[in-house]
Amino acid sequence: MLELRNITKRFGNVLANDKVNIVVKPGTIHAIVGENGAGKSTAMRIAYGFYKADEGEILVDGHVHDIETPHDAIALGIGMVHQHFMLVDTMTVAENIVLGAEPGSGIALDLVQASFEIRRLSEEFKLAVNPGSVIERLSVGQQQRVELMKALYRHARLLILDEPTAVLTPQEVEEFFSILRRMREQGKTVVIITHKLTEVLAISDEVTVMRDGRVVGRLQTKETNATELARLMVGREVLLRVEKTPAKTGSAELSVRNLSVTVRGGAKPVKDVSLEVRKGEILGIAGVEGNGQTELMEALAGLLSPSQLSGEIRIEDRDITQEGARLRRELGIAHIPEDRHRRGLLLEFDLAENSILGVHYRHPIVAYAGTFLDNGAIRRRAKEILEGFDVRPANPDLPARALSGGNQQKLIIGREFKVDPKLLLVVQPTRGVDIGAIEFIHRKLVGLRDSGCAVLLVSAELEEVMSLSDRLLIIHEGRIVGEVDPKVATIEEIGLLMTRGH
């Protein structure tokens, strides 16, 4: 169906694709995996006419074609859904789908005709897309199906999907995969770009693995496994299971009694939560996103106004319910926030300045009359964090904005570990982070636990919370609905608690 032959592409000095050969057979689901920056998206954007290759050729159905623009690709039956949707929020599904391929002649726009076609396609592939809905009212999963529909409407026979599951909840992923399988049954070909190995194994027929701009493996999915794929992607052995010894727990570091959070408008995202995190253990909280995890963690970190809270938060014997973020930090609470851009980083500030956020007013950062910042101390601290946590590039003068997501996360984690916390609040520690770095972060978290720190972990990646946690709570609609032993509980059992609450 699609073949890339010896594709080479440079951006300035960076070799993004180096003699890349990819063969996608018709009627298959083909996964392209690799870490961020491995060149997966670049290769596929070349196939879609977004970029022009410096060398090499593209074959569609066995013939060489010059694909200069996405229009050429569409004419050849190639469609692409990008990681960031390209939809007009205020227009309807039908209007978005016909945008750029408006039916009808001249001025009149034949939306009725288009709507019929959209309904027909929607039924054929069970997309459940209503042509009359306005985009901004749709969930992310539904918007993604609109994007799929856009490609199908233009008679795409080959769909390229760039990290399609990054924005979906676990339930939506399942649904999305069954749509892809139906497409395959109907004779479509699908290319899915991803770095999540479980998904590759679950959905694809064939896999191409890329690393540093080169293809390093072509495999039949049936004949491979996660360990082999991870090794190819990273270039060395990777531990996918978290290795840890049984927890040696001490007394309770954090105790929460009947905590409720009320937000503006009267809604209560957190209802009557009680929990205890002991020294030396990782307590996990599993739940579908938006079930109060965010608010719970912000409440514990001191980022909500005390007037929004009821109940009691204690750190060891001290009641800190009324205290602000600064005092809580001084008592040994560190926080790796959910949204690293909004909460965790000063994007315009350089890495050195970011590495002192939260301790910027204290010895040894502040020297000279308790007022002036000690540049030497700041740079030493930054250096220790950048080197200790493998932040690349390790240049303290770069603005935080210039780092990739994974390196930004490592910077935040390094900064929070550096304060030797007694209690660490962690939310989604590995979201958008490469496999190699995930392994690194997991090891660091377990290491911190072993040194006696209490860790409270929230993650939407069920496998992550299950493998890291010593105990696991399940949150549903703001309530703790159960506690399971992650060593014996099954995904199904936890999944049911997460979605139904019982």
Place this chain on the structure above:
Amino acid sequence: MILLRELLFPLIAVVAAFIVGGILILVIGDNPLQAYGLLFGSALSWPVGIGYTLFYATPLIFTGLAVLVAFRCGLLNIGAEGQLYIGAFATAWVGITLANLSPWLLIPLCFIAAILGGGVWGAIPGVLKARFGSHEVINTIMLNFIAVALLSYFTQYHYKTPGDPIMQTVPIGEGAHIARLGRFIPGLPEFIPLNLAFVLALICCGLVYLFLWRTKWGYELRATGTNPSAAEYGGISVRKQIIVAMTISGALAGMVGINEVLGYRYRYYDGFSDNYGFTGIAVALLGRNHPVGVIISALLFAILQRGGIPVDAFTEHVTKDIVQVLQGTIILFVAAEAFFRGPFAKFGLLNRSKV
């Protein structure tokens, strides 16, 4: 490299503005080179031109710094105009009321009055924003009107020499006068009102730099300005920073009163400000919200102001309004640059291209 990048866009804006102005002068029917020659020649002539240029630059440095400090905290202080009036009146009031005090006591008291007056007037919108979330742009504009009206009233009914047709207070005590620079610099005549306030303005630039980039308070203020959520996460009280920033901003604007009252007119003169507060916004913007940039752009605006007079007098058709055209065009180009580089709030480095 970074310095070059920072200088590039303001420079382009200024050059482009001069080109537009030049075309305009041509259309009006004069020689642009001659007009610009007059403008720079007179503004930079020693001693009178330079003396006046530096004198005009003084209030603009203060107000530019005022806008800069607020801006670094993510606030737009449009109220420097009102703050500088209050500062000026406060310093005049001390100079009049305590006229007989020794200069060693009176001058510091007058300084404090200017700083406190402006600071309080700046703190009001800061407190309103921190407590109630009301927008500082609206409140500072409103406080400008209140300040102007209030001070006209006090001047007219309480502090004027009876029968004086001019809207000005009685003079301040001689002990409150600060020295003109002509006293220290040979060749600079003392009739030029350039005074010690100019030196104070330069010192303030250094202090503002130290404060913002070398102290923990400056770190907290700037952190709040670039990302209040992250600042809060780092244990910084955003509300406190807003009040602190607006107070400092107002205090800097209030120091214009030192130049005006203690160094120049020796009394409070109603409506003395030639839009210094508003020009300060342009000065800070062109100066890329950096103290050194503020000095440079304040000097440029002062050159335009001083140089406009001979352009008016010695050309056929061009009037000194050309100065306003140039100022406006510079601001337009600077604003256009901000537009090209993304939202108003992002006055950082050039966006790095991502590969």
